[in-house]
Amino acid sequence: MGKQMTEMLKGTLEGIVLAILAAQPAYGYEITARLREQGFSDIAEGTVYALLIRIEQRRLVDVEKVPSEKGPPRKVYSLNTQGKQELEEFWRTWSFLAERIEQLHHGGN
Amino acid sequence: MGKQMTEMLKGTLEGIVLAILAAQPAYGYEITARLREQGFSDIAEGTVYALLIRIEQRRLVDVEKVPSEKGPPRKVYSLNTQGKQELEEFWRTWSFLAERIEQLHHGGN
DNA sequence: CCGCGGTATTCAGCGTTACTATGTACTGGT
DNA sequence: ACCAGTACATAGTAACGCTGAATACCGCGG
Numbered sequence: 001m002g003k004q005m006t007e008m009l010k011g012t013l014e015g016i017v018l019a020i021l022a023a024q025p026a027y028g029y030e031i032t033a034r035l036r037e038q039g040f041s042d043i044a045e046g047t048v049y050a051l052l053i054r055i056e057q058r059r060l061v062d063v064e065k066v067p068s069e070k071g072p073p074r075k076v077y078s079l080n081t082q083g084k085q086e087l088e089e090f091w092r093t094w095s096f097l098a099e100r101i102e103q104l105h106h107g108g109n
Numbered sequence: 110m111g112k113q114m115t116e117m118l119k120g121t122l123e124g125i126v127l128a129i130l131a132a133q134p135a136y137g138y139e140i141t142a143r144l145r146e147q148g149f150s151d152i153a154e155g156t157v158y159a160l161l162i163r164i165e166q167r168r169l170v171d172v173e174k175v176p177s178e179k180g181p182p183r184k185v186y187s188l189n190t191q192g193k194q195e196l197e198e199f200w201r202t203w204s205f206l207a208e209r210i211e212q213l214h215h216g217g218n
Numbered sequence: 219c220c221g222c223g224g225t226a227t228t229c230a231g232c233g234t235t236a237c238t239a240t241g242t243a244c245t246g247g248t
Numbered sequence: 249a250c251c252a253g254t255a256c257a258t259a260g261t262a263a264c265g266c267t268g269a270a271t272a273c274c275g276c277g278g
Contacts, residue, residue: 110266115264115265115266116264116265118264118265119263119264119265120263120264122264122265123264152265152266153265153266153267153268155265155266155267155268155269156264156265156266159264159265159266160264160265163263163264177273177274178273178274178275179273179274179275180272180273180274181271181272181273181274182273
């Protein structure tokens with residue numbers, strides 16, 4: 001992945017994952033796969049797991065261990081109330097930034 | 110500033126500054142002021158200067174020292190060929206990211 | 219004359235984030 | 249017994265923006 005993308009993901013990747021979880025609960029491996037499908041072709045698994053642990057510690061998600069037929073038990077994450085608030089906040093921050101950048105892209109400053 | 114914004118600026122702030130310089134050459138203090146006008150109300154001065162040094166070392170800009178009537182000489186930065194390429198690359202990366210995030214925002218995944 | 223505020227740049231130290239590179243564990247197919 | 253696929257975890261690293269301070273130069277009011 002480009003270095004630019006790596007840096008740009010900082011701060012946004014968390015929002016992306018929160019948005020995915022807002023649509024429906026999911027577990028780490030699944031989230032990684034979903035990201036890859038969506039074009040984030042080489043987001044490292046380790047990155048996702050680390051992020052999930054972070055948002056769990058910040059109490060943005062509820063966790064449930066679910067046995068899997070293939071492999072170790074899945075940790076299924078679902079967005080809780082606080083997580084939804086954080087996501088709202090993310091959308092506000094994102095919109096703010098996206099607007100100004102889009103303005104720079106076209107109109108010029 | 111929100112922590113979210115701080116993290117989100119990582120990677121994008123450089124692009125923003127490159128875009129500002131693409132419109133016209135400018136010096137650090139001026140860029141900071143311009144950013145504040147545009148709504149990035151508390152981007153630290155130190156942050157901008159550090160960024161400018163970085164892009165200078167990566168040869169994305171040409172630098173010219175211009176004496177100032179008030180205060181120490183200004184370091185006026187202007188985008189060179191390589192800088193323009195980097196900016197192009199930035200727009201591509203940004204567009205990619207913005208598209209997927211916008212998709213998550215509305216359609217859902 | 220001297221301090222103060224505005225202009226302009228620089229730097230050391232910090233916290234957060236994503237990546238690299240592993241390692242562990244469980245299952246089913248050959 | 250071995251291997252591939254599933255699933256999670258973690259130590260170490262690099263990059264970036266922020267904090268907080270210092271430095272330098274100028275004009276103006278007290």
